[in-house]
Amino acid sequence: xxxxxxxxxxxxxxxxxxxxxxxxxxxxxxxxxxxxxxxxxxxxxxxxxxxxxxxxxxxxxxxxxxxxxxxxxxxxxxxxxxxxxxxxxxxxxxxxxxxxxxxxxxxxxxxxxxxxxxxxxxxxxxxxxxxxxxxxxxxxxx
Numbered sequence: 001x002x003x004x005x006x007x008x009x010x011x012x013x014x015x016x017x018x019x020x021x022x023x024x025x026x027x028x029x030x031x032x033x034x035x036x037x038x039x040x041x042x043x044x045x046x047x048x049x050x051x052x053x054x055x056x057x058x059x060x061x062x063x064x065x066x067x068x069x070x071x072x073x074x075x076x077x078x079x080x081x082x083x084x085x086x087x088x089x090x091x092x093x094x095x096x097x098x099x100x101x102x103x104x105x106x107x108x109x110x111x112x113x114x115x116x117x118x119x120x121x122x123x124x125x126x127x128x129x130x131x132x133x134x135x136x137x138x139x140x141x142x
Contacts (some may be wrong), residue, residue: 001137002098005072006130012066013123023058023121038134047136059126060093060108072096103133
């Protein structure tokens with residue numbers, strides 16, 4: 001578990017909460033709303049460089065559009081899916097945050113939130129889950 005990156009995600013999501021944004025946990029990023037520049041990595045994989053999203057995306061969508069995370073290699077890849085060092089979608093998230101698939105599912109998958117809130121979820125609900133996971137991890141390390 002990469003505590004540093006998860007802590008950075010908490011900051012990103014708290015900023016979204018201050019802007020009174022809601023998360024749509026059913027979409028990584030809604031592609032019609034992205035405007036900006038695209039590039040390619042050394043393997044020719046297209047990814048989003050910078051610009052403006054303007055959409056309610058999931059928590060990972062906010063991470064992919066954050067310049068700090070982009071600088072660490074987490075990118076918006078083909079079909080607007082998470083991309084990290086050759087991994088896409090859920091595998092990119094497990095690798096980037098050093099989480100298991102179960103942990104990724106519990107934090108970020110819409111089926112693990114109430115169905116009526118997964119399309120309009122406060123970022124602080126995800127923050128609470130991340131904080132609980134970090135706390136549990138630290139307690140198990142003692």
